Amino acid sequence: MPLVIQKFGGSSVADAHHIFNVAKKITDVYKSGNDVVAVVSAQGDTTDKLQELMEEITDNACGREKDVLLSAGEQVSSSLLAMAIQKLGFPAISLTGTQAGFLTDSNHTDAKIIRIDTKRIENELKNKNIVIVAGFQGINENGDITTLGRGGSDTSAVALAAALHADVCKIYTDVDGVYTADPRNVPSAKKWSSLSYGTMFEMAHFGAQVLNERSIETAKKFGVTVEVLSSLSGSSLGTVITEKTPELNNTISGISLKNHLAKVTLSARENIKKYEEIIMSETDKIGIKIDNTMKSVGRQNKDIFNFVIEESSINDFLKLAKKIDTQNIQISYEKNKSEISVINISESLNLNTASIIFETLAEMNIDIEMVACDEKRVSVVVASECANTAINAIHSKLFEEDTII
Amino acid sequence: MPLVIQKFGGSSVADAHHIFNVAKKITDVYKSGNDVVAVVSAQGDTTDKLQELMEEITDNACGREKDVLLSAGEQVSSSLLAMAIQKLGFPAISLTGTQAGFLTDSNHTDAKIIRIDTKRIENELKNKNIVIVAGFQGINENGDITTLGRGGSDTSAVALAAALHADVCKIYTDVDGVYTADPRNVPSAKKWSSLSYGTMFEMAHFGAQVLNERSIETAKKFGVTVEVLSSLSGSSLGTVITEKTPELNNTISGISLKNHLAKVTLSARENIKKYEEIIMSETDKIGIKIDNTMKSVGRQNKDIFNFVIEESSINDFLKLAKKIDTQNIQISYEKNKSEISVINISESLNLNTASIIFETLAEMNIDIEMVACDEKRVSVVVASECANTAINAIHSKLFEEDTII
Numbered sequence: 061m062p063l064v065i066q067k068f069g070g071s072s073v074a075d076a077h078h079i080f081n082v083a084k085k086i087t088d089v090y091k092s093g094n095d096v097v098a099v100v101s102a103q104g105d106t107t108d109k110l111q112e113l114m115e116e117i118t119d120n121a122c123g124r125e126k127d128v129l130l131s132a133g134e135q136v137s138s139s140l141l142a143m144a145i146q147k148l149g150f151p152a153i154s155l156t157g158t159q160a161g162f163l164t165d166s167n168h169t170d171a172k173i174i175r176i177d178t179k180r181i182e183n184e185l186k187n188k189n190i191v192i193v194a195g196f197q198g199i200n201e202n203g204d205i206t207t208l209g210r211g212g213s214d215t216s217a218v219a220l221a222a223a224l225h226a227d228v229c230k231i232y233t234d235v236d237g238v239y240t241a242d243p244r245n246v247p248s249a250k251k252w253s254s255l256s257y258g259t260m261f262e263m264a265h266f267g268a269q270v271l272n273e274r275s276i277e278t279a280k281k282f283g284v285t286v287e288v289l290s291s292l293s294g295s296s297l298g299t300v301i302t303e304k305t306p307e308l309n310n311t312i313s314g315i316s317l318k319n320h321l322a323k324v325t326l327s328a329r330e331n332i333k334k335y336e337e338i339i340m341s342e343t344d345k346i347g348i349k350i351d352n353t354m355k356s357v358g359r360q361n362k363d364i365f366n367f368v369i370e371e372s373s374i375n376d377f378l379k380l381a382k383k384i385d386t387q388n389i390q391i392s393y394e395k396n397k398s399e400i401s402v403i404n405i406s407e408s409l410n411l412n413t414a415s416i417i418f419e420t421l422a423e424m425n426i427d428i429e430m431v432a433c434d435e436k437r438v439s440v441v442v443a444s445e446c447a448n449t450a451i452n453a454i455h456s457k458l459f460e461e462d463t464i465i
Numbered sequence: 466m467p468l469v470i471q472k473f474g475g476s477s478v479a480d481a482h483h484i485f486n487v488a489k490k491i492t493d494v495y496k497s498g499n500d501v502v503a504v505v506s507a508q509g510d511t512t513d514k515l516q517e518l519m520e521e522i523t524d525n526a527c528g529r530e531k532d533v534l535l536s537a538g539e540q541v542s543s544s545l546l547a548m549a550i551q552k553l554g555f556p557a558i559s560l561t562g563t564q565a566g567f568l569t570d571s572n573h574t575d576a577k578i579i580r581i582d583t584k585r586i587e588n589e590l591k592n593k594n595i596v597i598v599a600g601f602q603g604i605n606e607n608g609d610i611t612t613l614g615r616g617g618s619d620t621s622a623v624a625l626a627a628a629l630h631a632d633v634c635k636i637y638t639d640v641d642g643v644y645t646a647d648p649r650n651v652p653s654a655k656k657w658s659s660l661s662y663g664t665m666f667e668m669a670h671f672g673a674q675v676l677n678e679r680s681i682e683t684a685k686k687f688g689v690t691v692e693v694l695s696s697l698s699g700s701s702l703g704t705v706i707t708e709k710t711p712e713l714n715n716t717i718s719g720i721s722l723k724n725h726l727a728k729v730t731l732s733a734r735e736n737i738k739k740y741e742e743i744i745m746s747e748t749d750k751i752g753i754k755i756d757n758t759m760k761s762v763g764r765q766n767k768d769i770f771n772f773v774i775e776e777s778s779i780n781d782f783l784k785l786a787k788k789i790d791t792q793n794i795q796i797s798y799e800k801n802k803s804e805i806s807v808i809n810i811s812e813s814l815n816l817n818t819a820s821i822i823f824e825t826l827a828e829m830n831i832d833i834e835m836v837a838c839d840e841k842r843v844s845v846v847v848a849s850e851c852a853n854t855a856i857n858a859i860h861s862k863l864f865e866e867d868t869i870i
Binding site (some may be wrong): 073076078079080110113114116117118120121122124125126128129131132133136138139140144147148153154156158180188203204205222425 | 467480481485516518519521522523525527529530531533534536537538540543544545547548549551552558559561563564585592609610641645
């Protein structure tokens with residue numbers, strides 16, 4: 061019997077109304093003669109609420125306890141979804157990450173799946189149950205609960221599809237596919253009917269939120285066909301990500317946007333390279349992501365090191381910086397920055413793309429505060445209040461002619 | 466090293482402030498050179514909130530999924546408490562019922578503990594960790610999450626004390642011991658310094674909410690010394706329940722109160738015994754508790770069957786009754802009833818006690834709507850609006866002279 065894996069994000073199960081909508085999508089697939097395993101995230105703002113409870117206790121919780129706390133969210137949503145399916149008259153059972161057999165490493169809050177012991181799931185499928193799996197979570201060899209990091213439920217679903225040799229992994233989200241830009245920001249964005257793993261990975265890496273990066277790596281590794289669909293509309297046409305789609309060549313695949321960034325400037329009289337190395341390694345240890353680094357040496361007798369981090373990491377970063385050196389380095393930062401990245405799979409095209417971006421933003425009097433460019437993309441950092449205007453202008457320049465896309 | 470088991474109820478961990486208060490009580494015991502295992506309930510109104518989420522989905526959830534849902538509550542509170550203890554600078558680790566080794570039967574929502582595999586807890590104690598155990602929950606042999614029913618965290622704590630051969634099981638609650646009546650209703654109530662298991666069981670059975678019945682049975686079976694204390698006050702003098710305390714003889718141990726009851730009247734032309742049997746067995750199956758049954762045959766050509774159930778069970782009961790017979794029985798009910806029980810360990814004393822109760826209530830013009838009497842207690846059912854006046858009057862009559870207590 062064909063097996064379908066479905067994954068539903070937090071907004072798709074935000075309340076009873078949405079949960080029944082999802083239950084309907086699941087039972088429709090089941091009624092057509094498929095086995096179904098659905099992976100589910102925590103309801104809407106549950107994770108935020110749990111995090112608030114935690115922050116009232118401590119700003120420095122250990123990863124192990126964070127994982128115990130946060131994994132409760134999917135436990136709740138998975139049982140509610142199983143109840144809704146039963147209410148519709150179909151057999152269903154919820155399984156926690158532990159029960160579903162997700163064995164991970166012990167890297168709490170950002171664990172990697174080592175393997176999935178699918179025995180329990182297979183038994184439930186044999187008994188004709190619809191299986192609802194709590195996403196985002198697993199268990200390490202010590203029997204402790206782990207979580208898979210942001211967007212981890214995508215990875216749960218894709219890894220499960222690989223382990224169960226499912227025919228397809230359907231990721232339901234609040235847009236109905238992968239677009240040239242997020243259609244909520246850029247109304248004229250166009251939907252891709254199919255994409256390669258490589259292209260999808262680049263788009264996710266630079267901010268497209270439909271799928272997380274690790275899930276795409278997993279899909280590529282095991283050749284899992286992933287389909288991105290809307291959990292809201294009835295349409296069944298989404299974007300298919302598969303190894304059959306050739307890599308795009310000399311073509312722009314999309315424009316992505318990251319908000320809530322801060323631009324950090326470090327200056328020192330000398331030896332900025334030493335500080336750069338320490339900062340890069342220390343931030344990596346505590347999970348602060350540094351991007352778009354830029355260095356200039358000996359400018360006005362100073363060495364300057366610029367980079368971008370998420371606004372939410374600023375406090376942790378400042379604490380860290382204080383420990384490294386308070387004497388010889390000065391640190392300043394500006395919040396409310398956004399990064400627009402044009403994802404491109406050709407170095408030769410990037411030069412041309414960069415000049416179009418610069419020209420477009422100059423015409424609109426939007427300052428470019430930082431630039432990063434490599435063989436995969438061109439990124440510019442701008443003030444957040446200009447981001448929406450900027451991305452729409454760039455999108456319309458790059459995609460207005462059908463010859464490009 | 467001496468081992469202390471502590472148990473904290475939902476109101477004791479309702480918010481960050483209360484959690485730190487509890488963390489302090491735990492670390493104080495740890496600092497004095499004890500190993501500590503603390504069992505914790507879900508925060509304040511968490512269980513109610515989870516139940517509301519469920520009721521938006523279905524009024525008929527299966528027990529297995531209910532247990533997955535509700536057990537998330539203790540998972541949250543146990544991790545928050547572990548974080549608070551760590552914040553105070555002590556080593557702590559939270560364990561779910563599954564991780565703590567609570568193996569139960571498969572009677573979902575009201576499971577019984579079969580045994581506790583204490584290996585993991587013992588390892589953590591060896592590593593000098595304070596162990597926080599999610600109460601109320603376990604796992605069956607199938608690997609499914611189970612819960613232990615109302616007040617189940619008390620049972621978790623006492624069973625753990627038995628399994629770990631702990632020196633004492635301290636139950637922290639919002640009153641500082643077991644009183645002759647709930648001091649929140651009866652300000653003149655007196656605290657017992659010690660009680661026997663048998664007396665405590667009777668008091669719990671007839672409505673004293675400090676400890677649940679099953680936990681007392683467990684304590685008696687394994688000879689666990691239980692101490693009931695306040696989680697709020699600094700006082701360390703509570704009530705000790707131990708096998709060393711002799712059973713009370715010809716002495717009233719307390720007066721308990723159950724509110725939110727309904728009085729149900731069933732009448733039939735004949736054959737009420739048949740309906741009584743069906744109703745007793747069918748209500749038992751779906752967990753409706755029937756109490757204080759009274760039957761009168763052939764009164765005004767009718768057979769009458771009276772009993773008391775919890776108000777919250779009325780709808781379920783009416784549904785059930787419809788299925789049994791709609792032709793030959795009439796059903797009426799009145800809500801807002803309360804049951805006052807005087808707990809007594811002597812049949813000979815009961816006759817005397819009953820007459821004091823009747824006299825007292827007659828003096829106050831309070832109608833007694835039903836009476837039940839056996840060798841353990843005398844119970845009267847009154848309208849709830851009179852209950853507080855009635856219990857205070859009875860308490861003052863029975864306990865005013867020091868010779869009685």
